[in-house]
Amino acid sequence: MRVLNSLSDLNVMRILRLIYLEKKISRVDIASRLAMDKSTVTKITSELCTKNLIREAEVGNSGPQGGRKPVFLELNGQYAAIGGIEINSEHFYALILNLSGNLIFEYTEKINPDEYLKIGFMGFFKKALSVIKKHAEKINIRLLGIGVGVPSLVDYAEGKIINSIPLMIYKPVEFTKEASKIAKIPVFIDNDARCCCYTEKSNCENSAREKNMMYVMIQYRQQKPVKGSQKDISVGFGFKLGGKVYRGTNSLAGEFRSMMWNPESKNQFSNSTNYIEDLSDTKKINPLFKELAKNVAFIVNLLNLDIVYAGGIDEKYTTKIVQYIREEILYLWPYEKNVCPDIKTSEPHDRVVSEGAALMVLDRLFSVPEFSDNMKQEVLYAALWI
Template identity: 60%
Template sequence: MRVLNSLSEINILRILRLIWLEKKISRVDIATRLGMDKSTVTKIAADLCALGIIREAESGESGPQGGRKPVFLELNNEFAVVGGIEINPRKFFCSVVNLSGENIYEYSEDIAPEEYKKLGLMGYFKKAFDIIKKHSQSLKLSLLGIGVGLPALIDVEQGKIIQSIPLMIYEPVDFIKLAREFTKLPVFFDNDARCCCYTEKMLWKNPNIEKSMMYILVQHRPQQPVENSPKNISVGFGFVLNGKIYHGANSTAGEFRSMLWEPSSKNQFVASAISVENLADASVTPIFRELAQNVAFLVNTLNLDVVYVGGIEEQYTEELVKYIREKIVYLWPYEWKKPSTVTSATLSERVVSSGAGILVLDNIFSIPQLGDSNGGTSKFYNDYTSYQWLSLFQH
């Protein structure tokens, strides 16, 4: 493919991002949406089709006046893939994700405390990466990058893990630097609950309505990867505000501790909830009700459109969803009913690793001048120039 000048590169990125977001869109609609000349769109689309990153899909419906049916463009899912990884105290998950954000391969494995003591976080990251790399090679597809979701306090801008009590990390770790040195690929990471937001955003059926969203990641797992660590309910929040993933100052948004928490508490909830070994135990109900009260306060205060609950088995998700709905109504002070949707998440266990893969795509299909406020885009283009980015797609 010929070398493109910078203006052409930006136009390429604008077109690719729109195709990625819309999944299927015609050349005419691209030109209209981006305010570009139709001939420019046609020329760039021809270059991208020749490269193999996009392809023509089925035709759309003719307009009211008849005429030729529009031909849709879509990403070519046989062109390349990205990888997504989740590592938590219970197990690690791997996802191979196509360019449309769909999982095409999944793998999970329990984490043995003795092995974690020996390998640590980076050892398990390398193990998961090797699995993803091997599978992408078996598919004969290029691996464009890796995303990682962790139960940790993360500085996205600096690429560092500040702290993770669940993963026994108490001092800052320059994770992105270490991961990129090992993989020789673009690597991105985020808190596990925010990775879930990427998954739901990609699967939104009506993005014009669901502009503000909350994801509640509830996991039943050991507190740490050590022998005899008691199981507990771990909760993290992810937010999408005005259509964008919200990180907050120093990427700390979403860390949860109940408003009823006391100094004597052993976890995120009240003192009576010391350990939860079995979700079927009746003692879990007060925890779910307490969590619902915290969530309802945020939903009503922030006027959120939708709440997703994921991370635990379906039957317990439904129970928690019911309590949240009840609390939203109970705590709403006006006769006018607040239209908030509370529902179970689209995906189950693989939601974090899938979202981590979509995080990679969100960075790759971003526009430098219009980078997202979360810092991921600017960080990507600090490390990978447009020419280097384009070279990722040249086989």
């Protein structure tokens, strides 16, 4: 197995990561951006082209002084693929992204409560994995890894599910160890809201103003995968700070309970003691959304964030939440001049978590690890060279 044990290997990963982030970039720009010798860049990119990991994309325009036109390089999307899975209380989602991060397959299925009681969370992971593997075999593309996003407390570094009320997991589960054995490839897991950060991160990676981001995930679904379970609103936060997804100590960052919460409440907010039975019930929904906006605005102003995304439910509701957040940010800002960050609705699609989970693995695959990084990075890296 090829391992990361030399400066040469690290230079390979630096180049691959830059190509991954930029999508298309010339050899000259790679050398300039990474402060590397042009001959070194040429040698490494030639090897990567020979192995079909990257390819020449197109020829650019000459500079103002004329001269040779630059040839852009890009990842070869067909070289391999990554799977993404979301499992929640109502559905599971499965998809495949190619090495360039482009969607090539997606699938969704409702979770039957009786079946969930019988096979549980791991049973549905196996079902989603089977869907992904069958399609990968059908289109003859190699899977390098699987990312999983779930509504739960997750220890990302250890690959553990600590607790999940929506999935009825009440004691720690060594998920990635068991899942990787089942899948026979590396499997990673994270909280669903943090997975959403990767989906939006891939859209704004090269913007200097979008290094500090919050994703507000608002979900309206059954509380548990059991018959008769009531629907309600639940909220979780994901953060990207300094260009990196922030997890906090023990990977517990992003758990939400309103600052106005009281012990009599049955949910995360102060102003509702009953379940939300219908999102069109504006008497219940609008006060809840406004309370959420106050909490979000406090964090945005405190951390001076660049951008906030709201997603997870129908766009007509997230549009209203975005409006409330803007109003609260301006209201709570203590000075005359305020530079309000971008507040946006997330792209409305059901695969935002599963796509983010797959992108999480791609981001890790094309990272530049320390020598002390764990074995899964080595396995992912080695898989590139098979």
